[in-house]
Amino acid sequence: xxxxxxxxxxxxxxxxxxxxxxxxxxxxxxxxxxxxxxxxxxxxxxxxxxxxxxxxxxxxxxxxxxxxxxxxxxxxxxxxxxxxxxxxxxxxxxxxxxxxxxxxxxxxxxxxxxxxxxxxxxxxxxxxxxxxxxxxxxxxxxxxxxxxxxxxxxxxxxxx
Amino acid sequence: xxxxxxxxxxxxxxxxxxxxxxxxxxxxxxxxxxxxxxxxxxxxxxxxxxxxxxxxxxxxxxxxxxxxxxxxxxxxxxxxxxxxxxxxxxxxxxxxxxxxxxxxxxxxxxxxxxxxxxxxxxxxxxxxxxxxxxxxxxxxxxxxxxxxxxxxxxxxxxxxxxxxxxxxxxxxxxxxxxxxxxxxxxxxxxxxxxxxxxxxxxxxxxxxxxxxxxxxxxxxxx
Amino acid sequence: xxxxxxxxxxxxxxxxxxxxxxxxxxxxxxxxxxxxxxxxxxxxxxxxxxxxxxxxxxxxxxxxxxxxxxxxxxxxxxxxxxxxxxxxxxxxxxxxxxxxxxxxxxxxxxxxxxxxxxxxxxxxxxxxxxxxxxxxxxxxxxxxxxxxxxxxxxxxxxxxxxxxxxxxxxxxxxxxxxxxxxxxxxxxxxxxxxxxxxxxxxxxxxxxxxxxxxxxxxxxxxxxxxxxxxxxxxxxxxxxxxxxxxxxxxxxxxxxxxxxxxxxxxxxxxxxxxxxxxxxxxxxxxxxxxxxxxxxxxxxxxxxxxxxxxxxxxxxxxxxxxxxxxx
Numbered sequence: 001x002x003x004x005x006x007x008x009x010x011x012x013x014x015x016x017x018x019x020x021x022x023x024x025x026x027x028x029x030x031x032x033x034x035x036x037x038x039x040x041x042x043x044x045x046x047x048x049x050x051x052x053x054x055x056x057x058x059x060x061x062x063x064x065x066x067x068x069x070x071x072x073x074x075x076x077x078x079x080x081x082x083x084x085x086x087x088x089x090x091x092x093x094x095x096x097x098x099x100x101x102x103x104x105x106x107x108x109x110x111x112x113x114x115x116x117x118x119x120x121x122x123x124x125x126x127x128x129x130x131x132x133x134x135x136x137x138x139x140x141x142x143x144x145x146x147x148x149x150x151x152x153x154x155x156x157x158x159x160x
Numbered sequence: 161x162x163x164x165x166x167x168x169x170x171x172x173x174x175x176x177x178x179x180x181x182x183x184x185x186x187x188x189x190x191x192x193x194x195x196x197x198x199x200x201x202x203x204x205x206x207x208x209x210x211x212x213x214x215x216x217x218x219x220x221x222x223x224x225x226x227x228x229x230x231x232x233x234x235x236x237x238x239x240x241x242x243x244x245x246x247x248x249x250x251x252x253x254x255x256x257x258x259x260x261x262x263x264x265x266x267x268x269x270x271x272x273x274x275x276x277x278x279x280x281x282x283x284x285x286x287x288x289x290x291x292x293x294x295x296x297x298x299x300x301x302x303x304x305x306x307x308x309x310x311x312x313x314x315x316x317x318x319x320x321x322x323x324x325x326x327x328x329x330x331x332x333x334x335x336x337x338x339x340x341x342x343x344x345x346x347x348x349x350x351x352x353x354x355x356x357x358x359x360x361x362x363x364x365x366x367x368x369x370x371x372x373x374x375x376x377x378x379x380x381x382x
Numbered sequence: 383x384x385x386x387x388x389x390x391x392x393x394x395x396x397x398x399x400x401x402x403x404x405x406x407x408x409x410x411x412x413x414x415x416x417x418x419x420x421x422x423x424x425x426x427x428x429x430x431x432x433x434x435x436x437x438x439x440x441x442x443x444x445x446x447x448x449x450x451x452x453x454x455x456x457x458x459x460x461x462x463x464x465x466x467x468x469x470x471x472x473x474x475x476x477x478x479x480x481x482x483x484x485x486x487x488x489x490x491x492x493x494x495x496x497x498x499x500x501x502x503x504x505x506x507x508x509x510x511x512x513x514x515x516x517x518x519x520x521x522x523x524x525x526x527x528x529x530x531x532x533x534x535x536x537x538x539x540x541x542x543x544x545x546x547x548x549x550x551x552x553x554x555x556x557x558x559x560x561x562x563x564x565x566x567x568x569x570x571x572x573x574x575x576x577x578x579x580x581x582x583x584x585x586x587x588x589x590x591x592x593x594x595x596x597x598x599x600x601x602x603x604x605x606x607x608x609x610x611x612x613x614x615x616x617x618x619x620x621x622x623x624x625x626x627x628x629x630x631x632x633x634x635x636x637x638x639x640x641x642x643x644x645x646x647x648x649x650x651x652x653x654x655x656x657x658x659x660x661x662x663x664x665x666x667x668x669x670x671x672x673x674x675x676x677x678x679x680x681x682x683x684x685x686x687x688x689x690x691x692x693x694x695x696x697x698x699x700x701x702x703x704x705x706x707x708x709x
Contacts, residue, residue, distance in 0.1 A: 030393045034664070037398035114393050115664035121400045227693030231686040231703065232643075235443055236497045237477060243484040243495075244540025276589035282544030282599065283585045284552060284578040285473060288642035291585065 005088030006074065006081050012095030013070040016148065019099040020063025023106025027056025030110045034117040041121070048120050048127045052113040055134045059102040059109075062145035066098045069152045087155065094151035101144030109137040166342060168349035176346065180339040187331040194324040197259050201317045208310045215307055218300045225293035232287055241281030241290065247272055247298075251305070261320045263313035266305045389666035395460040396664060399673040402456065403661075405432055406680055406707065415684075416700050421691040428684065442688050446681050447498050453677045454499035457670070466667055467674060469558040469571040474500040476551035479527055482511040483543060487534055526550040545582075545599040552578050552601025564667050566660070570653055570675070575603035576631065577649045583615035584642060587622050605630050651706055654679055658708045679705045 035049040068077075070091055075081045083091075116130030166172050230238060247270060254265045271277075278298045279291060407415070411431055418424035421439050429435040436445050457467050474497050481495035492511065496504055502519060510518040516527045526547060534543035552575050559571035582599045593616040600612055606629055614625035626635045634652075638645040657672040683704055690700040 026390070030390050034393035034397040036394055037401055041401045110390075111665060114397075115662075117393075117397055118400050118662070118664045121397055122404060224693070224695075227689060227695065228703075231689035231693075231695075232646075232682075234497060234685070236481065236495050240477065240481040240484060240495050241540075241544070243481075243488060243490070244534065244538065244543070246539055246541050276591065277541075279589070280540040280544075282541060282548035283582040284545075284548035284599070284601075285477070287581070287646055288585070 005083030005085050006076075008085070008088030009070060009074050009083055009091035010076070012092035012099070013067040016070075016095040016099040016102070017060070017063040017067040020102035020106065021060040023103035023110075024057045024060035024063075027059075027106045027110030027113065028053055031056060031113040031117060034114045035120075038117060038121045042124075045120055045124060045127075048124070048131075049117060051131055052116045052120070052127075052134060055113050055131075055138060056106045056109045058138060059098075059106040059141050062098055062141060062148075063102050066095060066145065066148045066152060069149065070095060073152060073156055087158075090155045090158075091152065094148055094155060096148075097144040097151075098141075098148040102141055105137055105141040105144065109134055109141070112137055166346070168346045168353075170350065173343060173346045173350065176339055176343050180336065180343065183331050183335050183339060187328060187336065190324055190328045190331065193259060194321060194328055197261070197317060197321045197324060200258055201314065201321060204310055204314050204317065208307070208314055211303060211307050211310065215300060215303050218296065218303065222293060222296040222300060225289060225296055229287065229289040229293050232289055233285075237285065238290065241286055242294075244280055246280040247277045249301070258313070258317065259320070261313075261316050263316055264309060266309050268302065268305055391462040392666055392670060393664075395457075395462065396666075396669045398456070398460055399670050402453075403673050403676065406676060407431060407683075412683070412687075412704065415687050416697050416704075418691065421688050424688055424691050439688075439692065442685075446685055449681055450678070451499045453674060457674060461667075461670060463667070465558075466562045466564050466567050466671065468501065469555045469562065469567060470674065470678075471499060471501055472555050472558055473551050474498070475502050475523065476526075476547050476554065478502065478504075478507055479523060479530070480544060480547050482507055483527065483530055483534060483547075484540065486511045486514070487531075522550065522554065542598075545595070548578070548582075549599055549601045552603065556602050556604070564671065566668050566671055570656075570671070572603055572605050573649065573653055575601060576605050577646065579603055579606055579608075579611060580626065580631065580638070581642075581646070583611050583622055584619075584638060587615040587619050590618075592616060647703065647705070650679070654706060654708070661708060676707050679707050683707070 031049075031053040035053060038045055038049060071077050074083055074087075074091065112134045113130075116127070116134055119130040120127045166176075249271070250269050252267045252269065254267070255262045256265050257263075278294050281290075411427070414427050415424050418427055421442075425435045425439070425442075434445065434448070436442065454467075454471065458464055461467065478496050478500055481497075482492050484490075485492035485495055492508065496507065498504075500507075502523065506518060510516055510524075510527075514531070516524045516531065518524075519527065530543040530546045533546055534540065555571050556575050559568045562568060579600050583596065586596055586599065593612060596612045596616055600608055602608060610625050611622075614621040623635050623639065626632065626638070634645060634648055637648050654675065657675060660668040661672045661676070663669045686703055687700055690703075
């Protein structure tokens with residue numbers, strides 16, 4: 001019985017880190033690819049480009065944090081995991097906001113950061129604005145992360 | 161007289177007189193010819209000038225078209241387009257006689273009668289500017305042929321005028337005075353010899369009279 | 383149909399193009415170029431903008447060729463899918479066919495008639511014309527060439543050979559574009575083909591060419607109905623204009639009526655202005671295509687300015703003919 005609950009909870013945790021990391025990897029990769037020619041052209045722009053490149057990477061981190069929290073809560077890390085099916089399902093769904101939201105926002109953010117790289121290439125003085133617009137996308141990833149976190153942390157209190 | 165040797169005979173005199181009249185007649189004729197040639201030449205030269213000015217205008221405009229076409233299409237494309245002409249022209253040359261000057265007359269024949277055949281290229285990647293260039297150059301063609309004809313005629317006529325003028329001058333200033341001088345000289349010489357003959361005759365007569373007188377006196381004495 | 387390359391693959395090439403795009407001449411640069419007193423001064427302006435200008439004005443065509451070749455080499459190296467640019471470059475190959483054919487039949491040195499960049503390497507092209515080994519060339523070039531060769535050697539009619547190759551070029555561009563999944567490429571190539579077709583139709587109507595000629599000359603293009611175009615232009619101007627009024631190009635008909643040269647420029651301007659909104663896109667092939675076409679237009683502009691300077695055209699005249707480039 002408890003087995004199935006753990007499987008579900010872990011599936012959620014795994015998805016949350018996998019999907020967000022896929023999104024982040026793709027995003028960082030794309031931005032990195034886009035920034036390479038700019039760096040060749042003018043290496044001094046590296047710092048600006050690095051910020052842009054890092055931005056789609058945060059989602060992966062959020063995913064990992066959620067995963068770790070789930071694992072702690074269900075006692076997988078140094079405890080005796082015992083989970084009902086309902087609890088398992090709850091954990092699974094609690095992971096979904098960051099898993100799906102993180103993936104999509106990372107991809108979307110990558111588009112913005114690639115555009116940002118183009119702005120840095122063309123008008124270096126406007127690079128601040130590029131970072132701001134990428135941050136706006138980050139905001140929604142953050143919302144997903146907060147939602148997932150709140151859910152994961154509070155499932156225990158239900159006492160199911 | 162310098163450079164001229166002749167016998168101061170009556171026969172020579174008649175011969176020279178005949179020559180003088182021929183020279184005078186020739187002089188008049190040549191002068192007429194020169195004047196007429198001059199008139200024709202002036203006409204030709206003014207048409208030549210008019211045509212040349214007009215032609216140079218047209219060539220300038222053709223060049224403008226060409227430079228515009230070249231600014232739009234790459235040189236290689238234009239060169240390739242014009243590599244194989246569709247239309248061709250052949251020229252027949254006839255001769256015309258103006259005051260015994262043989263001037264050429266050109267007639268152009270075109271291989272094809274279709275005016276569109278001056279364009280030797282496809283229309284897909286060339287533009288109307290190139291068409292204009294080709295059309296304007298082709299328009300110039302008859303004028304160029306006419307101008308060539310006129311210019312050659314003018315040249316020939318000019319050299320003929322020059323020749324005639326020199327002949328007229330030679331007759332007027334050299335031949336005729338020379339003949340006149342010779343005639344005068346012979347006349348003088350003849351007159352001189354006539355006079356000396358008369359003198360001689362008179363002298364002979366005197367001598368004969370003297371001789372007769374002496375004979376008569378001797379007869380009377382004896 | 384080949385699969386479309388995912389737009390994220392363009393990230394690198396687009397940024398690289400963006401950096402090169404920075405070197406495109408601005409309106410101010412054009413003003414400077416146009417107000418230069420002569421070609422040498424204009425070259426100096428170009429050289430200050432980073433162009434590798436020659437010292438001798440006779441090498442200007444070479445400089446422009448090098449510039450275009452550079453763009454092409456860049457695309458070959460960095461574009462994830464070079465096929466999308468092939469339709470644009472194909473016409474150079476077809477031009478080279480024409481040049482090679484005419485030169486080999488009139489025993490001229492072909493080198494100065496070839497243009498770059500081209501898909502078929504120059505060496506192969508020359509080999510194909512040496513002793514007429516047309517089969518060395520890939521299809522469909524060899525078939526077209528054979529046809530044009532037969533026509534030209536039989537009739538000595540340069541126009542006939544030209545229209546055979548031009549038709550193949552239009553069809554080839556159209557076909558190559560239809561194999562590409564980029565709607566922008568298809569749209570632009572289609573517009574270019576339509577322009578060529580309308581040019582043929584209009585000038586044929588002007589010269590009263592018959593239907594056979596039109597049939598041989600006009601190629602396929604999806605925005606124009608080939609048969610209607612042939613039928614209408616065989617009947618003369620008015621019929622042609624009436625037909626064009628029913629097509630996508632209705633707005634341009636009036637320009638065509640007054641000035642065929644303005645018409646052509648208008649067409650190209652339309653293509654360039656359609657690129658304006660997409661030039662800042664950061665992903666996908668569009669910005670790369672825009673860069674390619676802008677660069678092509680820029681080289682055209684420079685050729686125009688320098689030719690104008692050499693011919694001592696007035697500044698106004700040059701300005702009028704300039705293509706608008708959005709940078």
